[in-house]
Amino acid sequence: MNTDTYKFSKEVTLSHFTTKEVDEKAKKKLKKVRKEISELQDTMYAEGKYSMLICLQGMDTSGKDSLIREVFKDVNARGVVVHSFKVPTELELKHDFLWRHYIALPAKGKIGVFNRTHYENVLVTRVHPEYVFGENIPTVKSLEDLNDAFYHDRMERINQFEKHISANGTIILKFFLNVSKEEQKNRLLRRLDIPEKNWKFSSGDLKERKLWSKYQECYEDLLNKTNTDYAPWYVVPADDKPTARYIVGKTISEELKKYGFKEPALAQKDLDKLDEFKAQLNNE
Template sequence: MTDRNKLIEKFRVSPGKKFDLADHDPDWSGDKDVAVEKRKEYAKESLTLDVSELAEAQEMLYADNSWSLLVIFQAMDAAGKDSTIKHVMSGINPQGCQVYSFKHPSAEELDHDFLWRCNRALPERGRIGIFNRSYYEEVLIVRVHPELIGAQRIPGVQPGEALKKEFWEHRYEDINSFERHLTRNGTTIVKFFLNISKKEQRKRFLKRIDEPEKHWKFAASDLHERNYWDDYMRAYEDCLSATSTEHAPWYVIPADHKWVTRAAVAAILNQTIRGLGLKWPQISPAQAAEIAKAREELKGE
């Protein structure tokens, strides 16, 4: 195993083991014995290479037309989901990639089960689908604010009952079964938790407030949710412990340094697609004969 692969495994949440955020430093940026400028340069070169290789891998994914790739991003506000998607996917053909951002559910979505709205947005074979937030909100924000369960009108479930352990176990079970079903039918899944520290989030919020061109990014609700930081961290620990599986792993990516986040995500996505064993389609003898005939006709013009 190369150092690069060891690094990727460092971020992966082991299935069946209790996940502890204390074991994952949001400020991690590599070997401290190496000058930070050298680490930044290595990350930049790695990102450039992976972005280029992702473009080729996406083309093969499309040509092979047997797998689709679902990429899920979850994080606290200001962790860098949007910018990571922008930079890592910068070389991707837009025709083969779709991004969905899931906000507060609509009335129509609340009339269905909690997986429905995401199920509708799944990528077709040969395409990459990116979820900026996802059905995992149902075991994160709803875990922190159980009163939201009332809007879902689940028979026999009252808002207070959402605090029961069995409720969340059932949701984890539903999510794991859903992802197993997708994988068995040709959708490979990779999930990223961008792990930002509370200190760094404060810094980024202040930047949004102090710089007029960033005011549009700030919402008072973001600051309100910051008051529930510890509750969210416990919800993430339980969620990642219960739903990181061999077929749909979670990766906890240090997010205090954006150059680390982007390089790590790009490397993992490349490894994931390359691991699918994709091949360029083989043409039939009849197609080969048609190609040869077309060549001769074009040369004869």
């Protein structure tokens, strides 16, 4: 598998990417990949120079939660931190729109996963611009102020934010889980048909589904304007969950391998006394 085939570029449109790709051996392959991620994260932590930020975006039912569970199953629990961003709190609304994401960034050595991300600020708020009023921005006085220029300016600030953290050692990978409208319908029906899954269903999902075309349009715009060398977007076919998980896991593993992480060497003064230290322990 060449993961570069899933990279977004300005020369293609979102419709260029398929929503369904099936690898019958995806589950088996993922087991190997997630062990690699675990080992790479351990070494990245020991070296202490880099962190990794994984951004997951996708329509409702695209499989973000289960992907996180399966891809990072073997990673040290202290080595991966997941943040699921919901509606901004009162405190968060008193800061700029990137503040709550900045304070959630992973520390050096760790993998941070944003389940829904800072891109909600140029996606959901673009579909529902009235949400921006809660931010009390001095220059926003009416819906007319929330035009394309407003959102494109936000996208540029997101680019600057990502460039800044990249320069500080954060490796950024962004994944759009590309699920089809038909598959979303099937997954919503499954939530209704299976009693144990009922709790996942929200009537709001049906309201948002009616805005499918608008969401797709907004996604394509943000993908075009925020795809960079230092924070690339990958469009992952998400109709088949095992394959989607494997694609994401393999992309993460391949990216981490590029950095050649190494454990720091023991100080020479301690190396010179290894036999002495062993003797102390054996003679207890």
